[in-house]
Amino acid sequence: MMLIDCPHCGARQENEFRYGGVSPLVRPPLDCEDEAWARYLFFRENPSGGTMERWCHDFGCGEWFVVRRDTATHRFQADVDEAACGADGTAA
Amino acid sequence: MRDRYSAWNLLQASRRGHLDWAPAWRDAEPKPRYDIVVIGGGGHGLATAYYLAREHGIRDVAVVERSWIGGGNSGRNTTVVRSNYFYPASAGLYDFALQRYETLSDELDFNLMFSQRGVLTLAHSRHDLDIQSRWANAMRFNGVDGEQIDAEAVRALEPRLNFSAGARFPILGGIVQKRGGTIRHDAVVWAYARAASALGIDIVQNCEVTGFLRHGGAICGVRTTRGNIRAERVAAVVAGHSSLLANMAGFRLPVTSYGLQAMVTEPVKPVLNTVTLSPAVGAYWSQSDKGEVVIGGGLDAFPSYAQRGSFATTQQVVASTLALLPSLGRLRLLRQWAGIVDVVHDSSPIIGASPVPGLYLNCGWGTGGLKAVPVGGWTLAHVLATGRDHPLAEPFGLDRFRTGRLIDEAAASGIAH
Numbered sequence: 001m002m003l004i005d006c007p008h009c010g011a012r013q014e015n016e017f018r019y020g021g022v023s024p025l026v027r028p029p030l031d032c033e034d035e036a037w038a039r040y041l042f043f044r045e046n047p048s049g050g051t052m053e054r055w056c057h058d059f060g061c062g063e064w065f066v067v068r069r070d071t072a073t074h075r076f077q078a079d080v081d082e083a084a085c086g087a088d089g090t091a092a
Numbered sequence: 093m094r095d096r097y098s099a100w101n102l103l104q105a106s107r108r109g110h111l112d113w114a115p116a117w118r119d120a121e122p123k124p125r126y127d128i129v130v131i132g133g134g135g136h137g138l139a140t141a142y143y144l145a146r147e148h149g150i151r152d153v154a155v156v157e158r159s160w161i162g163g164g165n166s167g168r169n170t171t172v173v174r175s176n177y178f179y180p181a182s183a184g185l186y187d188f189a190l191q192r193y194e195t196l197s198d199e200l201d202f203n204l205m206f207s208q209r210g211v212l213t214l215a216h217s218r219h220d221l222d223i224q225s226r227w228a229n230a231m232r233f234n235g236v237d238g239e240q241i242d243a244e245a246v247r248a249l250e251p252r253l254n255f256s257a258g259a260r261f262p263i264l265g266g267i268v269q270k271r272g273g274t275i276r277h278d279a280v281v282w283a284y285a286r287a288a289s290a291l292g293i294d295i296v297q298n299c300e301v302t303g304f305l306r307h308g309g310a311i312c313g314v315r316t317t318r319g320n321i322r323a324e325r326v327a328a329v330v331a332g333h334s335s336l337l338a339n340m341a342g343f344r345l346p347v348t349s350y351g352l353q354a355m356v357t358e359p360v361k362p363v364l365n366t367v368t369l370s371p372a373v374g375a376y377w378s379q380s381d382k383g384e385v386v387i388g389g390g391l392d393a394f395p396s397y398a399q400r401g402s403f404a405t406t407q408q409v410v411a412s413t414l415a416l417l418p419s420l421g422r423l424r425l426l427r428q429w430a431g432i433v434d435v436v437h438d439s440s441p442i443i444g445a446s447p448v449p450g451l452y453l454n455c456g457w458g459t460g461g462l463k464a465v466p467v468g469g470w471t472l473a474h475v476l477a478t479g480r481d482h483p484l485a486e487p488f489g490l491d492r493f494r495t496g497r498l499i500d501e502a503a504a505s506g507i508a509h
Contacts, residue, residue, distance in 0.1 A: 001403050015404035019394035038494040042346035042437055046335035048397040071349070072397045 004076055006057040007065050020054035023066050048072050095290075097201050116282055117289035122296045125322040126154045128476055129314055131301050131337065132329035133157025134166035135277070135462060136454050138284035138295070139469020140327060140476070145291035147470070148477035153293045154323075156316060158300040162281030165331045165461060168399075168431035170354045170388040172367050172378065173463040174211040174272035175236050178227060178504035181487040182440060183234035185467050188484060192466035193275060202283030204275050205381060210366040211272030212249055214416075215265045220372070224267045230504075231269070240267050250368055252419050260415045261372060274367060274378055277462055284469070304341050304451070311341060311450035325476055327452045329468075332397070332432030334455035343447045345455070346493050347434045351392040352459050353401030355409070355428040357420065359383030364417075373412035385420060387413055391435065391459065401430030433458050438498035443471050443485040452476055453490065 002014040022044060028036045045051070049072055056064045068077040093114035094101050105113060128144060130137045133155050144150045155161075173193055175186035197204045215221045224240055231238030246266045247255055253263055285295055296318065305313035305320060313322035328337045332349040359382050369376035374390030389409035392402040406428055414421050436442065436456040441464065446453045454472040457464055471485035481489065492498055 001407075013404070014393075014402065015408075034494045034496075038346075039344070042493045043344040044335070044346070044348060045339060045344060046348050046395065047339070048333075048336055048349075051395075053394075069394075071395050074396065074398060 002074060004055070006060055006063065008061045008063045009057060012057065012060055016057060016059040018056045018058045020056050020064065023052050023054040097203070116286040117295055120154070120289075120294035120296050122154060122156065122299060122316070122318050122321050123294065124320070125313070126294070127152040127323065128325050128327065129153070129321055129323040130155045130327045130329055131314065132164075132331070133161035133281075133285070133295060133297065134164050134329065134331065135162070135280050135284065135465035136331075136457075136468040136472070137327075137329035138281060138288055139465050140329060140454065140472045141293040141295075141469075142284050142288040142291065143469050143473035144477060145288060145293055147473060150477055151292040153288075154296055154321065155288070155293060156296045156299045156301060156314065156321070158298075160297050161285055161295060162278055165431040165433065166277055166281045166465075168354070168429055169277050169462045170376070170378070170386050171274040171277050171380075171462065172211065172272070172376070172388075173206070173275050174269050174367070175463070176211065176213070176227070176231055176238055176267070176269045176272065177234075177236075177501055178230045179499050179501065180234050181499050182501055183231070183236050184484050185441075185471075185488070186464055187234070187236050188470070189464045189467035190271060192470070194271075196280075196283070196466065200283040200287045202279060202286065204279045204283060206273065206275045207381075208271050208273040209378075210249070210268050210270045212246065212266050212268045212366045212368045214246065214253075214261075214263055214368065214370045214372070215267070216261045216263065216370070216372045218264070221265055224265070228267050236269070237271050238267060238269055241265060249366055250364065252363055252417055253368070254416050254418055261370065268366070272367065274380075275462070280462070280465055284465075301337065301340075309449060311448055325450055325452060327454065327472055327476055328446070329454045329472065331455060331457065331461060332434045334434050334453070338446070341446065341448050341451055345442070345453075345490075346436055347442075347456060348395050349397055349432050350394070350435050351396045351398065351401045351405075351430040352389070352433045353392065353405060353409070353428060353430040354386065354388045355406070355425050356380070356384040356386050357423040358426050360385070360423065363420070370412065370416055373408075373416065375409045375412040375416075377413065377417065384426065385423065391433070392430070397432055399430050399432060401428065433461075435459075437493075437502075438500040439502035440499040441468070441488050442490055443468065444475050444481050444489045446490065 095114040303315035364379040367378040442456040471482040474482035
């Protein structure tokens with residue numbers, strides 16, 4: 001079982017956590033074109049390699065946190081500065 | 093050399109120690125240019141090439157495959173074929189594929205071992221029964237066979253399911269599609285490859301696409317590990333790796349890639365009659381002709397390109413199996429594996445033109461690509477040959493994410509992808 005580092009609780013089993021999508025996603029203005037709204041809702045880089053994600057320690061402390069994770073190796077790198085990432089979760 | 097498969101040829105070949113069978117397809121060297129290059133030598137890619145040649149007379153086609161044909165998801169799935177969807181657009185698509193499968197062994201002269209043993213979906217609560225009534229009615233409106241059955245009928249079909257009083261997941265009934273069943277996935281790949289190759293299609297293995305050739309804004313070929321190949325049109329048919337090609341071409345897809353895993357037990361005598369699914373536990377079971385119990389799970393819980401699957405999901409699938417089929421408890425698992433599937437928000441595929449001229453897409457089948465191989469190939473070949481979407485594929489364009497006309501099978505039929 002994969003162990004994931006919760007910033008609050010430390011290393012816990014993967015099934016205590018929930019994946020919460022790429023991060024950060026910046027919502028466009030509500031009067032934007034349909035194209036931009038669709039991009040925000042549905043279209044993702046979906047890379048093989050490093051990506052920025054939100055995770056939640058659902059069955060633990062409940063904390064949401066941001067990690068850089070490698071989708072090819074499953075390696076986690078916690079405590080990431082969200083401001084350093086692209087607007088749609090592109091790894092900086 | 094002997095190339096037709098028949099009882100007579102089998103008898104004749106056996107007298108010569110089976111040494112005179114022709115290779116099933118040519119392992120081609122890539123030429124510098126083709127009319128059409130299909131990226132991806134899985135079921136959908138090979139079917140596309142076959143229908144381009146057979147239905148549209150376009151034979152100057154190459155299928156380029158990164159490793160060996162059928163080595164990706166086509167060789168990793170759980171062999172299930174069904175068309176029990178909710179919306180008419182989906183039913184039209186998947187039932188077309190099922191009908192093609194019914195005659196495909198004859199058409200391709202290849203025993204696909206298609207076994208219409210029935211696909212049974214279990215109901216564990218009153219709410220499951222309600223939603224299944226709605227679902228069965230929708231199937232029948234769509235012209236697809238779907239029958240709601242009670243617990244006794246489920247028990248007659250699958251007596252080894254857990255009907256005991258203290259069962260964790262009580263079985264109150266189910267819905268059965270009798271025309272659904274299993275098909276040998278490798279045979280589907282090999283049969284299309286053989287038929288396409290016989291019509292002059294080049295199948296190029298160990299040829300990874302590393303980029304696109306461009307002319308102006310349009311794509312006019314591919315860069316590969318075996319040199320550049322020019323083409324008038326290029327089709328990307330690479331399932332869970334579609335986003336990687338889209339990123340190379342400079343656009344994004346509404347696709348997220350997840351691991352989907354399956355496992356088999358050691359072979360035993362017949363114990364299961366149908367393909368049985370329990371959406372509540374996210375697992376399903378069938379038995380191969382060899383006797384292995386084939387167990388499929390739901391998606392892993394996070395995006396991944398690692399073809400191995402998360403242990404948390406393995407554990408949950410095995411636990412579910414023991415809850416519903418306790419008599420399998422002493423069987424050992426022989427193998428466990430995962431494929432990378434292309435999950436789309438509405439659990440429906442994307443077929444047609446990409447945002448970049450010259451590049452066409454067939455992706456987004458999620459956990460259910462094998463059952464759709466004939467229709468994926470048929471409709472993609474149509475748009476490649478004519479420039480127009482096939483009527484069956486019209487609702488499945490990329491534009492639906494902008495217009496909002498989603499075909500949300502995840503919500504409607506509870507399909508788990």
